[in-house]
Amino acid sequence: MDKIKIDIMYLFGASGHGKVIAEIAETCGIVIDGFIDCDDNKKSVLGYPVFKELPSTTESLVVAIGDNGIRKKIVDNNIDAKYPIIIHKMSTVSKRTLLGAGTVIMAGATINVDVNIGQQCIINTNASVDHDCLIEDYVHLSPNVALAGNVTIGEGTHVGIGVCIIQGIRIGKWCTIGAGAVIIRDIPDGCTVVGNPGKIIRKMND
Structure with missing residues (x-):
């Protein structure tokens, strides 16, 4: 090569x-x-x-x-640097997906049509992002996360390993979604969520 x-x-x-x-x-x-x-x-x-x-x-x-x-x-602190997009060859990324600077796509990840992923995101091993999702800057989707269609993930949110999010859900900025959670309702900014179904256990400023 x-x-x-x-x-x-x-x-x-x-x-x-x-x-x-x-x-x-x-x-x-x-x-x-x-x-x-x-x-x-x-x-x-x-x-x-x-x-x-x-x-x-x-x-x-x-x-x-x-x-x-x-x-x-x-x-x-390094605003003048160039930030390349890194995509594993064993991932599947729609040609109609938009990827921001510095985003990394790991092995086995699948990103479907009309997904918009912001800057400096991590789409980790075997994560699945279905059609028309919006992933804002600095989001981390952990291994085996599954997003149905039309999901929005706000800036800086960390979605833990094995999380499932049903279609049309909006998750706010700088949230933490605990491992294995199942999200069936919208989540406001700054929340920590765990469980099945997902329950907010901490809010910003708590």
Whole structure:
């Protein structure tokens, strides 16, 4: 496979999530120049060097951190970087899907027609996003999440592993949807939800 050079590209975050994204990049033939991580004990990951700070030559950056708030802070502090979209070859993405800068699509994910996914989102392993969904910036859909059609997920929301959301539901910004929850009602901003059916256990400012 021919290697694809995307300017000078680093992965910000040298832990497990970063390793997964590195392998996706390798599968796509993308050249990685190294990782960025503040952990002094990390000198090399997957054979790539680890730097404590972004080199001045950095042009392209993938923020390989699962925490949505931290990911946003890093992007806000590096507004001049280019953020490539990384898509695993073993995912299925409709040609009529819109993807924002910095979004990563993991292996086995399925994204159907007329889905709009914002910037810096994570669509994790085997997640399913059906037609006409809107996923705002900095959302993380964990492995095996299933969204029916016409679902809206607000900015910064983390949808836990195995969550199911029925059609037409609107989930607010910066929510946490606990693992395995089944969502059958709209959720306002800033809520934590668990259970089947999903129940709000904490609201913003509680």
